[in-house]
Amino acid sequence: MSHPSYSPILIVLSILIAIVTSYTTLVLVGRIFDRHRFEKMIWIIAGSVVMGTGIFSMHVIAMVAYHTAFPMSYNILLLVFSLFSGIVSSFLALKLLYTQPLTIWTILSTGCSLCLGSLILHYTALFSTHDTIEIQFTSIYFTLSIVMAIIFSSLAIKILIHIRSNKEISITRSIIGSVVLGLSISLMHYKGTKAVNIIHHDGPDFTNTNALTLGVILSLSSFIIILIALLTAFLDHRALKIEKSLLEQIKKRKNLYRQLVEGAPEPILVHDGETILFVNETCLNIVKATDKQEMIGRSLWNFIHPDYREIVRERFQTMQAGGKITLLEHKVIALDGSIIDIESSGTKIYYDNQDAYQLMIRDITEHKQMERALSDKQQRYQSLFEHNPDAVFSVDQKGFFQEVNPSVGEILGYSQEELLGMNVNDVIKPSSMSLAIESFRNAQKGIPINHNVEVIAKEGQIIPINITNIPIIIEGRVTGIYGIGKDMTNEVEARNRIEKLAYTDQLTGLPNRTWLYKYLHEVLTRMEKMQGDLAILTIDFDDFKNVNDSLGHHYGDLFLQQVSSRLKSCLRDDDKIARLGGDEFIIILENVTDNEAGTLAQKIIDEMNQCINILGHEIKVTLSIGISIQSESFTDVESTIKQADFAMYMAKEKGKNNYQFFSEDMNKKIMRRIQLHSSLQRALENGELELFYQPQVDTKTEKTVGLEALLRWHAPFGNVSPAEFIPVAEQSGIIIPIGEWVLQETCRRIRMWKDHPYLHVPIAVNVSVRQFLDPNFLTKLKKIIREENINPEYLEIEITESVMLDIEESAKLIKDIRDFGIKVAIDDFGKGYSSLYLISNLEFDTLKIDKSFINDGINNDRKLNILTAIIEATSNVQRIIIEGVETIEHIEIAKKFNAITQGYYYSRPLPPEEL
Ligand code: C2E
Ligand code: CA
Ligand code: CA
Numbered sequence: 001m002s003h004p005s006y007s008p009i010l011i012v013l014s015i016l017i018a019i020v021t022s023y024t025t026l027v028l029v030g031r032i033f034d035r036h037r038f039e040k041m042i043w044i045i046a047g048s049v050v051m052g053t054g055i056f057s058m059h060v061i062a063m064v065a066y067h068t069a070f071p072m073s074y075n076i077l078l079l080v081f082s083l084f085s086g087i088v089s090s091f092l093a094l095k096l097l098y099t100q101p102l103t104i105w106t107i108l109s110t111g112c113s114l115c116l117g118s119l120i121l122h123y124t125a126l127f128s129t130h131d132t133i134e135i136q137f138t139s140i141y142f143t144l145s146i147v148m149a150i151i152f153s154s155l156a157i158k159i160l161i162h163i164r165s166n167k168e169i170s171i172t173r174s175i176i177g178s179v180v181l182g183l184s185i186s187l188m189h190y191k192g193t194k195a196v197n198i199i200h201h202d203g204p205d206f207t208n209t210n211a212l213t214l215g216v217i218l219s220l221s222s223f224i225i226i227l228i229a230l231l232t233a234f235l236d237h238r239a240l241k242i243e244k245s246l247l248e249q250i251k252k253r254k255n256l257y258r259q260l261v262e263g264a265p266e267p268i269l270v271h272d273g274e275t276i277l278f279v280n281e282t283c284l285n286i287v288k289a290t291d292k293q294e295m296i297g298r299s300l301w302n303f304i305h306p307d308y309r310e311i312v313r314e315r316f317q318t319m320q321a322g323g324k325i326t327l328l329e330h331k332v333i334a335l336d337g338s339i340i341d342i343e344s345s346g347t348k349i350y351y352d353n354q355d356a357y358q359l360m361i362r363d364i365t366e367h368k369q370m371e372r373a374l375s376d377k378q379q380r381y382q383s384l385f386e387h388n389p390d391a392v393f394s395v396d397q398k399g400f401f402q403e404v405n406p407s408v409g410e411i412l413g414y415s416q417e418e419l420l421g422m423n424v425n426d427v428i429k430p431s432s433m434s435l436a437i438e439s440f441r442n443a444q445k446g447i448p449i450n451h452n453v454e455v456i457a458k459e460g461q462i463i464p465i466n467i468t469n470i471p472i473i474i475e476g477r478v479t480g481i482y483g484i485g486k487d488m489t490n491e492v493e494a495r496n497r498i499e500k501l502a503y504t505d506q507l508t509g510l511p512n513r514t515w516l517y518k519y520l521h522e523v524l525t526r527m528e529k530m531q532g533d534l535a536i537l538t539i540d541f542d543d544f545k546n547v548n549d550s551l552g553h554h555y556g557d558l559f560l561q562q563v564s565s566r567l568k569s570c571l572r573d574d575d576k577i578a579r580l581g582g583d584e585f586i587i588i589l590e591n592v593t594d595n596e597a598g599t600l601a602q603k604i605i606d607e608m609n610q611c612i613n614i615l616g617h618e619i620k621v622t623l624s625i626g627i628s629i630q631s632e633s634f635t636d637v638e639s640t641i642k643q644a645d646f647a648m649y650m651a652k653e654k655g656k657n658n659y660q661f662f663s664e665d666m667n668k669k670i671m672r673r674i675q676l677h678s679s680l681q682r683a684l685e686n687g688e689l690e691l692f693y694q695p696q697v698d699t700k701t702e703k704t705v706g707l708e709a710l711l712r713w714h715a716p717f718g719n720v721s722p723a724e725f726i727p728v729a730e731q732s733g734i735i736i737p738i739g740e741w742v743l744q745e746t747c748r749r750i751r752m753w754k755d756h757p758y759l760h761v762p763i764a765v766n767v768s769v770r771q772f773l774d775p776n777f778l779t780k781l782k783k784i785i786r787e788e789n790i791n792p793e794y795l796e797i798e799i800t801e802s803v804m805l806d807i808e809e810s811a812k813l814i815k816d817i818r819d820f821g822i823k824v825a826i827d828d829f830g831k832g833y834s835s836l837y838l839i840s841n842l843e844f845d846t847l848k849i850d851k852s853f854i855n856d857g858i859n860n861d862r863k864l865n866i867l868t869a870i871i872e873a874t875s876n877v878q879r880i881i882i883e884g885v886e887t888i889e890h891i892e893i894a895k896k897f898n899a900i901t902q903g904y905y906y907s908r909p910l911p912p913e914e915l
Contacts, residue, residue: 010065013219014058014189017226019182021054022156024226025090026174027233029163031240032098044094050229051094052087055118055185057222059125062189064218078128082121089117097160107157114153118185119146122192145192152184267361270351271300273316277356286342286363287334294335305331305339319348319357329364341368391465391485394472399424399440402480411465411487413458424483429454429462436467443469443481452488464488505579507557508564516578516586520637523590527630530590534630535597537587538644539567539604542622542656544583545805550837551617558614563621566612570604586641594629594661601625601659609657624651625659646670676728679715684738688714691745692909693763696881696902699895706796706881708764708902709746710909711738730768739771740780747788747795749912754790759915764796764825764846772803778816785822792821796846800827804838811842818843825881830870840873847877851884851903858889871897 028047032040059082092113100106122145159177261268267283269276279295287303289295295303304312308330315325327345334340343362348355385392391408395401401408404419412419412427428436432453439449450468457463465485472480503515511519520536527534541547541563548556560583567585568577576588587604589597604625611618626648628640635643646669647662654660683689689711696706713720729735746765753759771777785792797817804810814824825846826839830853839847849867857863871880882894885903894901 007065010061010219014062014065015182015186017054017061017182017219017222018058018186019178020223020226021051021058022181022185023174023178024054024230024233025051026159026163026178028229029094029098029160030174031233031236032094033164040098044091044098046229046232047094048087048091050226051090052083052085052117052121053225054222055090056083056086056121056125057218058182058185059122059189060218061222062186062193063125075128078124082124082128085117085124086121089113089120093117093156094160097157098164102161102164107161110157110160111150111153114156115146115149118149118152118188119192122149122189123196126193126196139195141191141193142195145188145195148184148188148191152181152188155184156181267363269295269300269359269361270349270356271359272354272356273320274299274301276300277351283361286340286361287332288336288338303332303334305333307331315346316357319346320355322348341365388484391487392482393419393485394480394482395424396480397444397478408485411457411463411485412455418458427455427457429456439467439469440481443471444478446471446473446478455485464492508561508579510564510568510585511576511578513578513580516580516588517637519576519578520588520640523588524630524635524637524640527632532591532593533597535587535589535592535594536628536630536640536644537589537597537601537604537659538626538628538641538648539585539587540624540648540652541583542624542652547619549807551614555614555617559612559619562612562614563608566607567604570600570607575600586644597627597629598659598661601627605657605659622657624648624656626651626662627659628662642670643667673728675717676715676720676725677732679717680713680725680729680732680734680738683713683715684734684741688716689738689741690714690911691742691749692911693749693915694902694909695907695915696764696900697906698900699891700898704758704761705900706762706764707759707915708766708798708909709742709749710766711742712909726768730770733770735768735770736774739768740784742766743781743784743795744788747784747790750790750794751788760794762794762796762823764798764823766827767797767799767803769800769803772799772810772813778813778820781817781822782820785820793823796823796825798825798827798846798848801829801838804842807838807841814842814844818845825879828883830866836870836873839870839877844877846879846881847874848881848883848902849899854882854884854890854893854903857893864893867897871899 025047028043028050031043032047060079093110096106096110096113155177159181261278261280264280265282267286268278268280269283270278276295276298279292281292284290284292284295287295301309311328312330315328318325325346327343329341329343331339332342341364343364344359346357346359349358350356351358385403385405388405389407391405391411393401393404393408400423401419401421404416406416408414408419409416414422424436424440425433432455435451436453439451442449448468448470450466452464452466454462455465464487466488467486468484470482470484471478472482503511503518505512523534544556544559547559551559560579563583564577564579564585567587571577571587574590578586578588580586587600589600592600605623608621608623611620613619626644626646628643628647630640643662643666646666647660650666651658651660660666690713691709692712693707693709695704696708697703698705711722711726713722713725726735729738742765746763750763767777774780781797785795799814818824823845825848826842826844827848828850829839829847831850847870849870853863853867857867874880880897880899881902882890882897882899883902885891885894885901885905887905890903891901891905
């Protein structure tokens with residue numbers, strides 16, 4: 001038994017190693033939890049190596065420290081076994097504790113493993129270094145070493161469990177834990193060491209220096225191992241920290257991405273080139289899905305329209321190769337089978353640990369529809385524009401052509417290119433300019449206007465165009481004008497033709513009545529601008545009726561054609577002539593004096609007086625002209641013509657073949673006629689009319705053989721002669737009721753004088769043209785005779801030649817009248833134009849020779865000869881009455897012809913009571 005010597009430095013070193021080992025183990029254990037399943041094992045192994053090696057080193061150093069005084073030898077095998085037992089027990093303990101569920105069994109096995117391991121390590125290490133040692137199992141130290149081993153194990157387990165549950169342990173706590181563990185394992189060792197007796201032998205010894213060296217080497221290598229382990233743990237911790245924060249960031253980003261993608265208004269889809277991995281809500285709408293599961297997991301190709309699969313696949317390849325792709329418009333098939341237009345772009349992304357493609361989609365169905373509608377509209381517009389037979393064009397605010405359709409060029413003769421450099425003003429005729437500008441301005445104000453203008457084509461021809469200007473309004477602003485122009489050439493020509501027809505007299509080719517009224521109206525409206533006066537000449541041929549009657553209508557027409565051209569030849573260029581109908585013509589002279597108008601009228605009369613030859617017939621023409629001069633503009637067309645007409649009648653009254661100016665005097669006559677006209681209306685009902693009777697006396701017997709009823713009007717403003725009022729009554733038609741009254745009154749008189757000794761004679765009544773031509777005349781006549789119940793032979797009606805417009809018709813009526821028993825007399829024979837043809841072919845009772853014969857006859861043998869001839873020619877006539885017999889000379893002449901006389905010589909017309 002020897003007293004062992006020991007090295008305090010080594011003891012301290014051993015304890016330090018124990019502590020540092022413990023600390024390192026704890027640090028390494030801490031790594032276990034930061035690691036995945038596989039990586040955990042590395043740290044468990046590392047931990048057990050450090051722990052086993054550390055404890056082993058601590059033991060060996062402690063042993064060396066105690067045996068510095070003796071030479072030492074060692075058994076390598078045992079030493080290795082000792083180290084191995086340390087590592088294995090540590091490994092078992094750590095593995096159990098950190099991979100198995102935490103049960104009593106686990107804790108116990110861990111405890112046993114640690115406890116046994118440290119004891120085996122301790123004692124095998126002891127045995128390895130000593131040839132002979134004797135363990136005093138009874139020794140208190142042995143027991144204490146076991147107790148310490150248990151304490152160490154318990155402490156270790158406590159700390160390790162703490163780490164397992166807390167995972168994170170503060171440095172102070174791990175330092176405290178390491179110190180406690182290190183001390184407890186050191187204590188176990190030193191107690192255990194005391195429990196053995198070392199028996200020294202002679203033989204090959206290790207020198208002190210050897211033992212010391214071993215201690216130092218072991219310490220150093222332990223430290224190095226520990227340091228490497230610590231450094232690795234530290235680096236791993238750091239790396240893991242960085243990795244963790246990176247993972248954190250990735251997680252955050254992933255969330256952010258999801259949020260962004262979910263919330264994105266645009267549909268987004270992620271796929272791996274085949275399968276759909278992700279879609280956002282809006283993406284569902286596109287394919288009309290309601291749930292994401294209807295898309296996620298399905299093949300992308302189910303949704304891509306077959307026509308586009310190829311190109312879409314190519315795009316994926318491009319993306320995969322790292323290329324960029326542009327927007328693509330294509331079609332997809334929705335879940336309900338409908339085809340949707342979309343626009344998509346894509347990028348390659350990393351999604352859920354794999355390469356994927358993110359597609360950004362835009363539903364362009366609506367856009368496409370609009371595009372289609374727009375293009376449709378555009379095409380419609382284009383065809384409306386291009387194929388319009390009308391000229392369609394647009395101009396800018398300044399009037400420059402912006403667009404022109406082919407028709408514009410066709411109408412104007414310019415090429416499209418030429419027109420596009422031109423302004424509308426370049427083609428508008430100057431006379432249409434102001435109208436065109438006004439219309440353009442209105443259109444600019446937004447008022448569409450239609451108007452007619454004339455344009456000048458390239459070759460200079462004038463083309464009438466009907467233009468509609470429409471404002472081009474874009475976003476509420478007028479940016480130009482659209483024009484639609486219709487070539488009116490044909491229409492204008494047609495209108496002119498129709499107008500010409502409507503305004504032309506077909507027989508003579510002269511303007512007609514319609515034209516005259518229109519033109520005269522225009523002239524009267526612009527009279528103020530006229531320098532001189534305006535003259536209207538009314539022309540009426542004196543004997544046209546007879547030309548017609550004697551030669552027939554064909555001759556009449558030829559006559560009118562000839563006189564028309566002759567009239568026209570008398571006029572100056574600016575004078576106008578129109579045929580109103582029949583043989584009535586009107587000439588309009590502008591800017592003339594009275595003298596000029598009179599000279600022209602005389603020229604016309606002279607020219608016309610030269611005979612006209614119609615188909616071999618020489619006809620002498622006379623005419624009467626009435627001239628109305630207007631110097632003021634207030635006259636209307638109607639009264640202007642009336643004035644000229646009136647002057648013309650005056651010319652006729654003044655013996656025809658002359659011209660008369662309308663004068664104030666005539667005006668008075670007109671006024672008088674107007675007065676008569678209005679008063680006549682009431683004359684009948686006011687009883688202002690009365691019949692006077694004039695006897696017709698047989699010159700031989702000097703007996704009254706008849707009476708003529710002559711109308712008298714006792715008008716409120718004085719008596720009016722029938723010569724004055726009968727034409728007025730005739731004109732107004734009031735002659736019909738008046739004539740009826742006269743007949744009635746006469747018949748009453750006949751009845752009254754039925755039994756009178758002298759007055760029971762036939763009474764003659766004057767019947768006017770109008771009355772005679774009244775279709776009911778004969779019926780009325782018969783009715784009156786029947787009513788008054790008289791013998792019709794006592795009534796004679798007097799008609800003038802003027803009623804005989806249609807000889808056949810009149811002859812028939814005269815026959816009917818005479819058949820009824822009423823006598824018919826031809827009145828005023830020889831006044832004006834008389835036709836012997838007429839009297840020799842008509843059946844009638846009495847011929848009354850006009851008073852102009854007897855008046856002229858006294859000094860005019862020629863007249864008397866004519867009278868003789870007439871009377872001879874009318875041998876079929878029963879009575880001849882010579883009118884206007886005033887003197888005894890007249891009676892003498894009448895006696896020669898054996899005629900009846902009527903005149904002042906015997907009696908003026910008298911009221912019945914004076915007869
Ligand atoms: P008329 O039929 O030729 O009538 C004869 C006219 O000569 C009457 O004029 C008469 O007064 C007038 N007279 C008679 N003897 C003489 C004479 O010796 N010397 C002159 N210078 N004149 C004489 P009056 O009554 O003024 O009538 C004028 C005309 O008015 C008539 O001419 C006749 O055409 C028309 N007239 C008169 N009464 C009627 C009537 O009841 N109906 C119609 N339709 N016409 C009538
Ligand atoms: Ca008469
Ligand atoms: Ca007469």
